[in-house]
Amino acid sequence: MTFARGVGQFYPVESPLxxxxxxxxxxxxxxxxxxxxxxxxxxxxxxxxxxxxALVAASRVPLGAFLGLLRPVxxxxxxxxxxxxxxxxxxxxxxxxxFIEVHEEGLRLGLVLAARILxxxxxxxxxxxxxxxxxxxxxMEDLLSPLKRLxxxxxxxxxxxxIALRFIPTxxxxxxxxxxxxxxxxxxxxxxxxxxxARALVPLLIPLTVGAFRRADELAEAxxxxxxxxxxxxxxxxxxxxxxxxxxxxxxxxxxxGVAALL
Amino acid sequence: MRIELQGVRHVYAPGTSFAVEALKGVxxxxxxxxxxxxxxxxxxxxxxxxxxxxxxxxxxAGRVLVDGKDALSLDRSELRRRVxxxxxxxxxxxxxxxxxxxxxxxxxxxxxGEEEVRERVGETLELLGAGHLAARxxxxxxxxxxxxxxxAGVLAMGPEVLVLDEPTAGLDPHARSDLIYLVGxxxxxxxxxxxxxxxxxxxxxxxxxxxVLEGGEVxxxxxxxxxxxxxxxxxxxxxxxxxxxxxxxxxLGTPVRYGETLxxxxxxxxAAP
Ligand SMILES: Nc1ncnc2c1ncn2[C@@H]1O[C@H](COP(=O)(O)OP(=O)(O)OP(=O)(O)O)[C@@H](O)[C@H]1O
Ligand SMILES: [Mg+2]
Numbered sequence: 001m002t003f004a005r006g007v008g009q010f011y012p013v014e015s016p017l018x019x020x021x022x023x024x025x026x027x028x029x030x031x032x033x034x035x036x037x038x039x040x041x042x043x044x045x046x047x048x049x050x051x052x053x054a055l056v057a058a059s060r061v062p063l064g065a066f067l068g069l070l071r072p073v074x075x076x077x078x079x080x081x082x083x084x085x086x087x088x089x090x091x092x093x094x095x096x097x098x099f100i101e102v103h104e105e106g107l108r109l110g111l112v113l114a115a116r117i118l119x120x121x122x123x124x125x126x127x128x129x130x131x132x133x134x135x136x137x138x139x140m141e142d143l144l145s146p147l148k149r150l151x152x153x154x155x156x157x158x159x160x161x162x163i164a165l166r167f168i169p170t171x172x173x174x175x176x177x178x179x180x181x182x183x184x185x186x187x188x189x190x191x192x193x194x195x196x197x198a199r200a201l202v203p204l205l206i207p208l209t210v211g212a213f214r215r216a217d218e219l220a221e222a223x224x225x226x227x228x229x230x231x232x233x234x235x236x237x238x239x240x241x242x243x244x245x246x247x248x249x250x251x252x253x254x255x256x257x258g259v260a261a262l263l
Numbered sequence: 264m265r266i267e268l269q270g271v272r273h274v275y276a277p278g279t280s281f282a283v284e285a286l287k288g289v290x291x292x293x294x295x296x297x298x299x300x301x302x303x304x305x306x307x308x309x310x311x312x313x314x315x316x317x318x319x320x321x322x323x324a325g326r327v328l329v330d331g332k333d334a335l336s337l338d339r340s341e342l343r344r345r346v347x348x349x350x351x352x353x354x355x356x357x358x359x360x361x362x363x364x365x366x367x368x369x370x371x372x373x374x375x376g377e378e379e380v381r382e383r384v385g386e387t388l389e390l391l392g393a394g395h396l397a398a399r400x401x402x403x404x405x406x407x408x409x410x411x412x413x414x415a416g417v418l419a420m421g422p423e424v425l426v427l428d429e430p431t432a433g434l435d436p437h438a439r440s441d442l443i444y445l446v447g448x449x450x451x452x453x454x455x456x457x458x459x460x461x462x463x464x465x466x467x468x469x470x471x472x473x474x475v476l477e478g479g480e481v482x483x484x485x486x487x488x489x490x491x492x493x494x495x496x497x498x499x500x501x502x503x504x505x506x507x508x509x510x511x512x513x514x515l516g517t518p519v520r521y522g523e524t525l526x527x528x529x530x531x532x533x534a535a536p
Contacts, residue, residue, distance in 0.1 A: 174355075180319050181356035184348040185416055186340060186372030203368065206358035210402060 155231025
């Protein structure tokens, strides 16, 4: 129950960002992420970073949640930074110490990449933290629906996404419960070499799979018995409504990232 | 073996906004050879409590003592062999292709020889009246059969204490009484049993001691007659009847089990057999 919660997931509080239409947020995030690749000046990153920070503050999601999100990424950021700094040898030399040489271009690119990754992950985190999974799937379905003409199963894909998201914590709980039940029978999931460990997982994975299939069956039956027949002719309980504030948010994002790219 | 819990607290997901204090300082002891019934409503902490008996959960605060020694200092897998825990809905953890192989899992983990494993599996399945299922797939059994196989899977370790977390939930009355009968036989063979249940009547039938949990705390604990007559609202039907009649006829005494209550009523009311 503990490990599937928290970091990188929906954080249910009330904020202006939570209230936005999910479609607006998805498109704005996409715009922002793409725009970020055109930003390459210090001023541009400062601007993009400041906008992101302001949005984090506006989201009312505790800062700790974002720091938690960034922690696993920090390693990648550090690695990227070190590689750029050490191995890109263009421009004037800033520092030379034995075989280590730091060049201006390497340092610049290292900083650019680090800033880009950090802002990118925070922006993606903002989207998932402020948008309920179901709303996110609804938004995706709507955005993908023009593809329905090309027979792309937009509704089915979105429904699958919703169900998958819904069941991640459930499966996590079940895995924990079964592993404890097997531990009570002497199973040991920790010791031993790779092969032994893989074999030790059998008593966990089989019941988990069996349980997942049973659950899928039950869910399918429950959905059908309540009249679910796929996307055709289906109306929504929660209508998505694109309001003025959503348009404004989209416009502001486009503007901000455009300015940052030009700086 | 004697297990003692001293002021055990347990907090799930501590330090997060999802933290739940499931146990708030529980003290009790499981005496050798007794059947301890643990009762309490949904979410009162029963499952959390019993998982401390073999340290599948480690207390956030407080101590678990086994024969007077701190259980944390003991070998964990040895402790789990001596204290066999059958989880709530244990059939979820069945995994092997046949019932026989599934029950053999625990004895094999103990490193017993092939012959001995087979013997134990046979005996245990027989004990649970599931010998005829040995070659079947555990996934193709009925709910009650699965339950018995899962209990066999733990009993095959040869534990000194057997902990059953709601073993009768979802069983028909016949399978229930079979299970109660099994608990009686295990006790007669010298095994200590901890029996978690929602069903007061069934606990009254087998328990030597009763512990009532409420909101993660022990509400009352002791001999079934003391606990049940102390608060007849939380008592089995036998005790509610006897307590109500006993107001005008103190000579009824404090019977708890069905047989005792019937005998006491006959005595007092002077009815024909
Ligand atoms: N893995 C977990 N993570 C977080 N909270 C939990 C977890 N397991 C149980 N809880 C919480 O701890 C409390 C006690 O749960 P527990 O499972 O011990 O109750 P129970 O008495 O066994 O209930 P039931 O009769 O429904 O089985 C409940 O409030 C429950 O929500
Ligand atoms: Mg329980």
